[in-house]
Every structure is written in structure tokens, then in C-alpha cells.
Amino acid sequence: MNTAHLHILDYGIIAAFLFITVYFGFRFSKGQKSTQSYFAANGKIPSWAIGLSILSTLISSITFLAYPGEGYSSNWILLVQGLMVPIVLLTMIWFIVPLYRKVIGLSTYEYFEKRFGSFARYYSSLGFVLTHFSKMGTVFFLLSLALANMSGVNTLVIIGVIGVVIIILALLGGIEAVIWLDVIQGFMLFGCGVACLIILIYSIHGGATEAWHIAKANGRTGFGPYDFDFKKLTFIVMAINGIFYGVQKYGTDQTIVQRYLTAKSDRSAIRASLMGVFLLVPVWALFMLIGTALFVYYKQNPIPAGIRPDAVFPYFIVNSLPTGVVGLIIASLVSAAVCSLGADLNCLAAVGVEDYYKRFYPNKTDKEYLKAGKWIVVLAGIGALLIAALYLSAGDEGVLGIVFTLYAIFSGGISGIFLLGLFSARANRQGVTIGILACIIFTAYAFLTSTQIGSGHYKSLLLNLGKYNFNQNKLMLGVYSHLVVIIVGYVGSLFFPKPDIDKKLLYSGWLHVKRNSDISKQ
Template identity: 70%
Template sequence: MKPILNVIDYSIIIIVLLVTLYFGFRFSRNQTSTKTYFAAHGRVPAWAIGMSLLATLISSVTFLGYPGEGYSSNWILLVQGLMVPIVLLGTIWFIVPLYRKVIGLSTYEYFEKRFGLFARYYSSIAFVLRQFSGMGTVFFLLAIALTNMTGGNTFAIISVVGLIIIVVNLMGGIEAVIWLDVFQGFMLFASGILCFGVILFSVDGGPMEVWNIAQANGRTGFGPYDIDFKRLTFIVMAINGAFYAIQKYGTDQTVIQRYLTAKTDKAAIRASLMGILLTVPVWTLFMLIGTALFVYYKQQPLPEGMRADAVFPYFIMTKLPTGVVGFILAAMISAAICSLSADLNSLAAVGMEDYYKKIRKNRPDKEYLFVSRVFVVLSGLLAIAIGAIYINAGSEGVLGIVFTLYAIFSGGIVGIFLLGILSARANRQGVNIAIITCIVFTAYAFLTSTEIGLGENKSLLLDFGRFNFTHNKLMLGVYSHLIVIVVGYIASLLFPKPELDKNLLFSGWNAARKVRKAEEKLKNVSSGISSL
């Protein structure tokens, strides 16, 4: 692909990068404590938090990974996202006030209060591993796309974007990240709708022809629909998506931290619903872009050997006019910056709350704020390094790699969370046994299903013959959660029933809700009598 950017395109990109830096400096004077640095002191309105939740979950993976999958396959990988509102619309009402009531900043403080220090450190380490693997993927996708589009040096692109992200977080904290997310959210919608519209009406025959050709070539639908856990099927993605929804919105620091920035519980719930309901349409939009691209390039010549996740960048560079190209690339860069900024801030929060404060207790907040910024810098530099390593990734679709890594590093966290909120009988000893069991199972499943080498020289990392793990790797995450639930509950029966703070349980929250409703009803009755 021959780079065709001109001064107008570069100017638009530079303006967006300068706006990004502006947000960091704009809110820098507000960052006087760790509470404002990580939770914005309740200054952010609900609608902005909702847009921030959207931008946190949208990155280069959405911008390039989803079109790549839509181009090369059907919509099966979209099933995970479609499960999010189905699962969460019935649970977010409880999850949000739970965290706002029982934790200070770190999500994993809940795990300690419920099951002790081991559960807290295990869940926070799993989160850190997931974040760094995901950040490396975002950097990789962005760098590869921009290298092909501009002819720039891949590592230089990763470095520049990474340094901008570090500066924004270093100066502006979570408040800058959230308002930058709002800016990026509007750019994302505009760029996605613009691209989809252009592709649809560039196909000979228009939208109906896109549908007909895509359907005839197996690019529509969510199948295969058979019950088979060894292959990537609808049932595998649906089950995986249900657990993903709970894990992301119920145990992930990047999301939970947004709940804490709202002024009230109701505002946090409204923000969460807004983020949930906006995210799925965006994922769908970019998957459909890939489907439309497949049809378009059935009618047009495409260079041989092009990776699926390079097709969308190729279309942008060769078919869109000057200025529009710059805007699309700026939106792509902004999407990556926003997602990575949220990751950096949450990693620093976990590093401070779960580790540094445990080692250095009762220190001045000024020291904690300084160390938090050090964590931001170190996390950013490590993410840049991982992104550089990812340049050597194989030919497998990047979205598939992301989902696989997420499944491996999920580590049964949802199982711990569900035991914590639903079972008053589950205790620390039982859950610790379950975590160890989960670690052993995950190691076994990964080692006996992962091949190394090339061509005929490929071999499993560990070969147990017919006892190898043969199911799809996405099921690895599902099984880890189920193992924690089953083993954790059964093992808990061997130890005394714990004495619990009822606020840590769903049953306690539900009882308190019923009391509040009864009090409100009594108050309304009393008001009616007094008015007579």
C-alpha cells in the first residue's frame, strides 16, 4: 500500500494529538490527591462517564480487529458483545452500589473483604496480566495499520503514541481520561458511520447487493450453531460472552473505577447503562464494515496476500478523499489513546491500592500521589515494550488472539465474584483451595492445547495424548470460573461458616432495598394522612 497522506491529513492528525495533550494539561491543576487522581472526586456527570465506559472498551481492536473478522468470517465473534446487555441489564442495579459502598478505590478490595488477602492478590494479578496483554494488542494493531498507511517506523509510532498516553495520565489523571473519552466517542461514531456509508454505496448494487453477496458467501449469521465445545461455535461464544460481561462490568478495575467517579449511585447506574447500550452498536457497526468490505473487494481487485486486518486500512488509504483519511486515522489513534489511557490509570490504581499501600502504610497522601504517577510511567513503558514484541505475532486474527488471552488470564475471577455475592456459606479456605485448583487446571489446559514450532515440526508444549485439553481455548476461561464455583463451594463446607458483613452479599443488598421501599411507602402514607 503506497502512503498517500498529504499535509491536510497530517494536520488533522496533529491537531487531534494536540487536543489529546490539552486534556492532560487542562485538568492537571485538579490532581492534588490520590482521590482526585483516580476517582475525580465525584466531579464528572453521568453522561460523560457513560461515554467514557464506551471509549474504555473501544480501541484499535474494535477499529481494526472487528472489520478484519467481518471480512474473513461471519459475525460469530460479535456474539460475545451481544451477551453483555442480556446479562447486565438485570445485574448492574446491584453491582454498582455494591462497589460504591464497600471499596475505597481498588476493585480487589472487595475480594479481600470477602475471602482474604490471597483472593485479592490473585484477582489483581490476573487483572494486570489481562491488561498488559490487551494493551500490547492495541499498540500492535495501531502501529501495523499506521505503518502501512504512512510508511512510518512501527516502533516509532508505538513510542510516540505511548508517550502521549503517559503524559495525559501523568498530568490529568482519571478526569482528563474521561473527558478525552467523550471527545473520542463522538469521533468514533462519526468515523464508523462515515466509513460504513461510503462502503455500502460504493458496492455495485448498493446495500441489497451487499446483503445478498455476503449471505451467499457465508459472511452473515452467527454460526455454526451445533453444540460442539471443540470448535468456535455460537454456544461457545454465547457462554463465553455471559462470563465476559460479568467479568468486565463486575470485576474489572477499568470499569469499576468509572462507577466511583459518579456523584451518586443513581448517576453511576445511568452511566453504566449508557455505556452498555452504546458499546454493542459500535461493535456491530465495525463488524458490518468488515462484511461490506468483503463484498466490495469481491467486485474490485485486492493485492494478494493481504492480511484480513489490513483490508480496512487499505480501503481508507486508497478510496477515501484527502481530509477524510486524516479524520479517520485521527479517530483510530484517538480510540487507541483513550483505551490505553484508561488501562494505565487503572493499573496505577491497582499498583497503589493493592501493593504499595500494603507495604507502606499510613504514609502522606502526597507520597502516594507521586508513586501513583511513577506507576503510570512504568506501566506505559512496559506496555510499549509488549507492543513492540507483538509485532512478531502470527497470522491468526488479532481479535481471536485477544479473546484467547482474555480467556487464559480470566483465572476464575467471575467464579470468585459470584461465590462472594451469592453464597453466604462460601469462605476463605474453600475459595483458596478453588483458586489453586483453577491455576493447576489452567496450566494443564494451556500447555496441552498450545503448539510451538512451524509446519510439520509443530508440537504441543505438553502432550498427554488422549488426555489433552481439546476444547476451544475460549472455553478455558469458562471452565476456570465453573471450577472455582463448584470446588470453592464444596471445599467451603469442610470449614466453619464465616461471619460476614451483609453488605458484601446480594441477599444483604436485597433486604436493605426492601426496607428502604417499606420506609418510603410508610413515609408516603404518612404524608398523605397529614395532608388530609
């Protein structure tokens, strides 16, 4: 991609944002005196701020770059997953929020232990840690490549500078600084996205009407293919995957569940969650439509050859937008990454302290646990920077392979464990342990028999079992892993005694409490 050096005004805007980010870290550092304030803001954040924080946490440079890239090169099928999330959330958020706010301290995975024992807790928390390290490395990687192409600055320098800023923010300001910076970032991202789409539409000869005709004629609209086929990327594959994505993200992901704990009340946390997800879908759609508009624009104004789809939006920003606007948009791109990664560091530290450090070093003071959490923030941040640096040497294909490996192997079945724990009073520790082991075996089989190594004519499967190879779309691997845990875990539980469960850990228990409450109000 051709690089264009930024104007000094653009550099000034970007530097100003980085300064504001560091300021937020110092601004909120005085209040970080306990683990509750550092990880949960003492439950004093208003719902609207938490909602914007949830939005910002789920948006990163992946959204800013990958969604326009997909809209440019394909249709809107990847939006289907996001469209399923509100449906899942509306059915589950009413009891998930009160559940977590009543039964856990800080770690989401404390629920897993109370329901199914320590193995389930360690399996699910380790899955969170590894998958979020993979995500953080990917965000750093994509951001650094985009900024290097737009500014001409060395990629490793970009990784280092932004990494230090993120570590300072998370280290000093805790979750409260991250949330309030998220609020700013949410407005910046949405505003810049709308501005870019409007500029694109007005730059297209014939306007929105002509853009729609050209996009439709070239297969850049719609959510198909609509075949009932699990072997390729279809609407049904994305819809099913979206259901489990919604359950895993809002029911088992520390970055979201920790937000529930920062709210003043159950009702406030529920409002925040609904606000976050109903803003998230329009933002995803906005950046997908930017990609569609980019396709039409460069159909009329041919783009130089050799530019990857995920690099088209940065190319447009640098070469087609005026000075100052470029700086604001790049600052929004950086902001998306900073907020997402800052939240990840804080949540990784919360899991590290609650699930591991307290186990190895019980009976320490809260001040010592806080100190350990801050050390984990620093170490996790350095680890993410190293992963991003490794991605640079691996290349695009290597990055995707690493990310998929971590997600497939270490995240498999977590939604299944959660659903069993919530809805089945018969499921027990022994049965779910068997289900998790079966899931690990299945995931290893599916990954090894569907993943190729090598290049060109020398590609080969990691494990070739002929007609017994896993031949479904890779997104279905995650779906099947959850189903394996649910089915095997439930059947396995039948061979062991029915567990004695605290009713508040079950959906039926929440429903019973709610009915009694409704009756008492009559």
C-alpha cells in the same frame, strides 16, 4: 500491503488531535491534588460523560481493525459475545454499583479481600495487571502496524510518539482528563464509522440490497454455526463465553468499576453503565458490518493478493477515501487507542497504589501515594511500549500466543470468585483458596495440552497426554476456569466453619436493604 503516503492535510489533522490530547493532560493537571481526584475525579463526573467513557474504554484499535477484519473474512459470530453483555448487565448492575461504591476505596479487589482474604485479592489484582499489560501491548502493536502501512512511517517511531502522548495524558490529567477525552473520541469513532459504512454501501454496485445478497451467498451473514459443540467456535460457545465476559468486565474489571466511583451517585453510575453498554453493542455491530461491506466491495473490485483481513480496512481508507477524510479516520483510530490505553494506565496505577504500594508502605501521606501513582503510570506506560516492541519481533502468531497465555493463566476464575462472594453466604476464605489453586492447576493443564509450538510439519503440543488432552475450543477454557472455582470453592468451603460475613458484601444483604427501603416508602 501496499502503502500510500498521506497528504500533508491528513498529517495536519492527526497532529492536531495529538496536540489536543496533550492539551487535555495539561488542562486538568491543576486539579490533581489527591488520590481521590487523580483516580476517581472526586465523584463529580456526570453520568452521560461516564457512559461515553465506558464506551471508549472498551473500544480500541482492536475494535477498529479486528472487527472489520472478522466481518471481511467470516460471519458475525464474534458479535454474539457482545450481545450477551446487556443481558448480564441488566440483571446485575442494580446491586453491583451500590456494592462497590459502599465497600471499596479505589481498588475493585478490596472487595475480594473483605470477602475471601488477601490471597483472593492478590490473585485477582495480579490477573488484572497482567492481562491489561497484554491488552495494551496488543493495542500498540495493531495500531502501529496499521499506521505504518497507511503512512509509511517507521513502526517504532509511531509506537514511541503515541506512547509519549498517552503517558502525558494519563500522568498529568488523571482519570478526569481521560474521561473528557473519551467523550470526544466516542463521537469521532461513531461518526467516522457511520461515514465509512455509507461510503462503502454507495460504492457497491447495486447498493445495500446487492450487498446483502452477495454477503449472504458467501457466508458473511448470520451468527452460526449453531451446533451444540464446544470443540469449535459455535454460537453456544460464544453465548456462554459472553455471559462470563459480562460478569468479569462489569463486576471485576478495575477499568469499569473505577468509573462507578467517579459518578455523583449510585443512580448516576447505573445510568452511565447502561448507556455505555447499550452504545457499545451498536458500535461493535457497525464495525462488523463495515467488514461485511468491505468483502462485497472487494468482491466487485478485486483487492491485491497477500493483504491480511485486519489490514483490509486500512487499505480501503488510504486508497479509496478523499484527503482530509483519511486524516479524520486515522485520528479516530489513534483516539480509540489513546483513550483505551490512557484509562488502562490510570487504573493500573490505582491498583498498584491501593493493592501493593500501601501494603509495603503504610501510613504515608496522601500526597506521597499520589506521587507513587504517577510513577506507576510512567513505568506502566514504558512497560507497555516495550511489550509492543517485543510483539513486533514475535510476529502475528507470537502476539496471539502471548495474549492468550496471559489471559488463560492469570485471569482464570476471577468471575467465579466474584459470583461465589456475592451469592453464597456459605463460601469462605479456605474453600475459595482451594478453588483458586484448583483453577490454576486446571488452566495450566488445559493450556499446555491444547497449545502447539513450532511451525509447519514440526508442530507439537507443549504437553501431550493423548486422549486426555484438552480438546475444547479455547474460549471454553475461561468458562471452565470460572466453574472450577465456583464448584471446588463451594464444596471446599463445606469442610470449614461458616464465615461471619458483613451482610452488605452479599446480594442477599443488598436485597434486604432494598426491601426495607421499599416498605418505608409505602
